[in-house]
Amino acid sequence: MLLPRGHLRVEIEAATLPRVANERRIVLFTAQEPSGDAHAAPVIARLRERYPEIEPVAWGGPKMEAAGATMLGRTADDGVMGLAGISKVVEVKRLHDEIVGWASKNPVAVHMPVDSPSANYPLCARLKPMGIKVVNLVAPQLWAWAPWRIGKVRRLSDILLCLLPFEEEWFRSRGVVAKFIGHPLLSKPIDVARADAEAAALPAGAPKIVLLPGSRSSEVRANGLLIAKTFALVRARHPQAAAIVFASNSSNAERFLAACGGVLPDGVRVMVAGRDGTIEGAIRWADVAIAVSGTVSLDCTRQSRPVVGVYRTSWIEATLAGLVLRSPNRLLPNIVAGRRIVPEFVPYAGGPEPIAREVLRLIDDAAVRSRTVADLDHVVAQFMARDPAPIAAEVLAQSVAGKRLDNAALDQIVAHAMRAE
Secondary structure: OOOOOOOOOOOHHHHOOOOOOOOOOEEEEEEOOHHHHHHHHHHHHHHHHHOOOOEEEEEEOHHHHHHOOEEEEEOOOOOOOOOOHHHHHHHHHHHHHHHHHHHHOOOEEEEEEEOOHHHHHHHHHHHHHHOOEEEEEOOOOHHHHOHHHHHHHHHHOOEEEEOOOOHHHHHHOOOOOEEEOOOOOOOOOOOHHHHHHHHHOOOOOOOEEEEEOOOOHHHHHHHHHHHHHHHHHHHHHOOOOEEEEEEOOHHHHHHHHHHOOOOOOOOEEEEEEOOOEOHHHHHHHOOEEEEEOOOHHHHHHHOOOOEEEEEEOOHHHHHHHHHHOOOOOOOHHHHHHOOOOOOEEEEEOOOOHHHHHHHHHHHHOHHHHHHHHHHHHHHHHOOOOOOHHHHHHHHHHHHHOOOOOOHHHHHHHHHHHHHHO
16 A cells, blocks of 8 residues: 555544434545545535535545545555555554544445555455445556456445446456546546646747656656656757656655756756646647656647656566566556557666657657557547546435446446536
């Protein structure tokens, strides 16, 4: 389980909500990482807007709080491994005890665990026997590495809400009630005017490359130097090249600089989310992205921006991953496409030269670039007109009302939501 550094202890007595007489009207959200915080927030906002009788409470992050959840603990500020070994096991057990203890005293109708299956499924195993329905937001990627664990999903999930198109049939064919609801990053168009304005304010250069080192502090530390060196090789071929490092926060900006030994390569500027602009503007500005593997690759896909994916590990970890992972692709655009449409080095233990060669192909070969853009457009088309927030909120509302939802009922909910939107 990934725990935030400085994990906060929760004062349960102070956070206890008023009881609801003879009815269960609480939806409990649990998220362990920034990505889970981002996925849950729009669902919480929709619940607050459309179903004011339902009380969303959460162990999660700042976006969930801003969306209107009653926060019982902060567990998703940073997906960094804060503890190790037996200490981590003890802290996870303590957190789960807090959540279960609170749920035993309050009328929780539904638990919505958000991603992080290694952390959330043990919690589901303790909450479900208490009569609490489990509606998972984000499917565990069993198709990539552990199909034999499907029995656990059938046992511990009442409903699985999937963010990737092919997952619906994969899980349904294995006896899980599941539905593709769309992805929050790809289901709605960006604010083009704002992105263009932000991009116009960024440095000139040719080519322009955005460096996306990830949101987890561990990712920035592991990948920062590798992607900086990759850009330096590109600039050796194109002396007028410019790069923007888009850091998710000021701490990660400092970590990137530290990973580079305190000195950024020539032509590189750091941009901090919120303070200096948005990721949409940074990607709009760029010709190519170099991105640490994760949801951020979908930010690039959303704008049909060619991307090269990286994720640095040790040689041993890279070798083991090659033996364990079942999917031939690791980067989300490739997974959705079902084939390699953008280069990926995930996991990777080598140097920057092979990555730089792929970046240069996307810059210098117009045919390669044009084909990549068309492939990314096709991926985006699979998500349009399917907004996950209203779908997930409706599933939660019907579950809170005591309805037993099967695959046919989920199909109807999605069809109705798509017509309404």
